[in-house]
Amino acid sequence: MKKYTYLFLLLLGATFATLLSSCQGEDRRLEYKDTKGVNDWIYGEMKDVYLWYDEIPAESKLNFYANPDTFFYTLLSSKEKKNGNYYSWIEQKEVTTKSIDDSSSYGFEFMSYTDEKNSSVYVRVLYVLPGSPASTAGLKRGDWIIAFDGNKITSTNYTQLLTGSGVKLTLATYTGNSTNPFAEKGTLTLGAAKAVNNDPILVNKVLTSTSGSKIGYLMYTHFATGPNDNANDYTYQNELRQLFASFKSQNVTEFVLDLRYNPGGYISNSQLLSTMLAPSSALGKTFCVIKYNDKMSPSQNIYSFDSDSIKGGANLNLSRLYVLVSKYTASSSELLINGLKPFMNVTLIGTTTEGKNLGSVSIQHEESNWMIQPIIGKLYNSKNESDYGSGFTPDYELDEFSDYSTYKELGDENEMMLSKALALINGASLTKSIRTKSISTVLNAKQSSLDRKKTNGAWLAPIKK
The missing domain is CATH 2.30.42.10 (PDZ domain)
Incomplete structure (x- = not known):
C-alpha cells in the first residue's frame, strides 16, 4: 500500500484504431504505447487513492488507448458530480498546482x-x-x-x-x-493584461464598535500559500501572521471575516487562519479530519489548531466570529467554518455556500507531465460532522448580487454585508431574512469571473511519481 504524505486540501473519446498508421502511412504504434502507459498510471493511482475506487469500472470495460484527458473521466463516480461538473480533474502541463492562476489578467x-x-x-x-x-x-x-x-x-x-x-x-x-x-x-x-499579484489579503481594517471595542475586518479571497502557490512558498502565510500580530496589538476582540468570494485552496492556510481566530482553549484540539478510502494507510489524517504554526503571528482568542458568505464560498472556506463551529459561535451572513466537504490531491506523472487531481477524502470537524454537502445556510440571508445600485468599497462600514455584521456586533436585532433588492427586478445574476476560480475541494500537497 502506498503511503502519501504532505497532503493538502483542494479540492475518452478516441478508440484504438485497427490500423496502426495514419492515412499518410505514419507509424503511430509508439504514440499508442505512450498513451496506454499514461492511462495505466492513471488507473493504478485512482484504484489506490480515489475515495470511490470501488466504483471504477472493470479494466475490461475501459479504453486504455483513449486520450488521457478523456480516459480519466470514465473512472469517476457520480457521487462527486455537482451542477454537471466533476470535482476531480486532469491536465497536462509543467507542475504549478496554483489554486488561482493570474499569469495574464486585467485584474x-x-x-x-x-x-x-x-x-x-x-x-x-x-x-x-x-x-x-x-x-x-x-x-x-x-x-x-x-x-x-x-x-x-x-x-x-x-x-x-x-x-x-x-x-x-x-x-x-x-x-x-x-x-x-x-x-x-x-x-x-x-492596458494589456499582465501577471498580477493576487494577494488573498485584499482588504484589512480595524474598526470601532459603539461600545469602544475593536473589530477586525479581513477580506480574504483565496487560500493560497504564496505567489508561487506551492508547498515551499509561504509568502502569503507569513503576511497573514504579521497581520494578526497587528490585530492583536490593536486589541481586536471582535472579527468579521469576509469569504464571500473565496473558492478555497490549501488546508494549511485554512488551518493557520482558523488557529489565529479560535479561542485559546481550542489550541491543540482537532480542527479537522480527512478520512480516506479503506485501502489507504493511515485511513485518516487529523489537523489540529496548531499553536506552533502561528510563528510570529497571534491567536486572537475570540469567542465569536462573523463570516460573510455567498455561493462562491467553498472548499477550505467552508472547512474553516465547520472546523470552528464546535469551539465558538460562528454567525453566517449572506447566501448559501457551495457545499464542498471533500479533499483532493495533485499527483504528477513526471515522464509525461500529466497531472491528476482526484478526490481522496471527506472532511469532518472534531464532532465528526460533515453535513454541509449542500452548503451552509446563512443565519442572516443577504444577497449583494440582487442589489444593483448601492455597492460600497469593501471594508466601508456602510457596505451592505459588512454593515449588517457591525449592526449585530453593536447589539442590533435583525430579522433572519434581510435580503436587499433594488427597485427593479429586471436583471438576473448569471455567470461570474469567479466561476473559473472554483477549486475541486480542499487541497492537500502535490505528489510527484
Whole structure:
C-alpha cells in the first residue's frame, strides 16, 4: 500500500484504431504505447487513492488507448458530480498546482447579469486587484460595464474581459428604469493584461464598535500559500501572521471575516487562519479530519489548531466570529467554518455556500507531465460532522448580487454585508431574512469571473511519481 504524505486540501473519446498508421502511412504504434502507459498510471493511482475506487469500472470495460484527458473521466463516480461538473480533474502541463492562476489578467472580478426582457448582458465589477491594468485605469468596485471595444456583451464573449492585449470599456450608471436600465457615462481603456499579484489579503481594517471595542475586518479571497502557490512558498502565510500580530496589538476582540468570494485552496492556510481566530482553549484540539478510502494507510489524517504554526503571528482568542458568505464560498472556506463551529459561535451572513466537504490531491506523472487531481477524502470537524454537502445556510440571508445600485468599497462600514455584521456586533436585532433588492427586478445574476476560480475541494500537497 502506498503511503502519501504532505497532503493538502483542494479540492475518452478516441478508440484504438485497427490500423496502426495514419492515412499518410505514419507509424503511430509508439504514440499508442505512450498513451496506454499514461492511462495505466492513471488507473493504478485512482484504484489506490480515489475515495470511490470501488466504483471504477472493470479494466475490461475501459479504453486504455483513449486520450488521457478523456480516459480519466470514465473512472469517476457520480457521487462527486455537482451542477454537471466533476470535482476531480486532469491536465497536462509543467507542475504549478496554483489554486488561482493570474499569469495574464486585467485584474478585476465581476458578475454578469442578463436583462429579463431583451437578453442583454451587463457586467458589474466586484473588486479590483492593486497594481493591475484595471486598477491603473481607474476601474472601481461597483462599476457597470455595458460594452467593450464597441461590442455588446454576450453570454459567450464576456470572458474576453479577463485577459487580452487591452480593452476599451463602456461604463454606465444603473437607472432602475425597466425599459432602459442603464445610462452610458463614458469609457475607460485598460492596458494589456499582465501577471498580477493576487494577494488573498485584499482588504484589512480595524474598526470601532459603539461600545469602544475593536473589530477586525479581513477580506480574504483565496487560500493560497504564496505567489508561487506551492508547498515551499509561504509568502502569503507569513503576511497573514504579521497581520494578526497587528490585530492583536490593536486589541481586536471582535472579527468579521469576509469569504464571500473565496473558492478555497490549501488546508494549511485554512488551518493557520482558523488557529489565529479560535479561542485559546481550542489550541491543540482537532480542527479537522480527512478520512480516506479503506485501502489507504493511515485511513485518516487529523489537523489540529496548531499553536506552533502561528510563528510570529497571534491567536486572537475570540469567542465569536462573523463570516460573510455567498455561493462562491467553498472548499477550505467552508472547512474553516465547520472546523470552528464546535469551539465558538460562528454567525453566517449572506447566501448559501457551495457545499464542498471533500479533499483532493495533485499527483504528477513526471515522464509525461500529466497531472491528476482526484478526490481522496471527506472532511469532518472534531464532532465528526460533515453535513454541509449542500452548503451552509446563512443565519442572516443577504444577497449583494440582487442589489444593483448601492455597492460600497469593501471594508466601508456602510457596505451592505459588512454593515449588517457591525449592526449585530453593536447589539442590533435583525430579522433572519434581510435580503436587499433594488427597485427593479429586471436583471438576473448569471455567470461570474469567479466561476473559473472554483477549486475541486480542499487541497492537500502535490505528489510527484
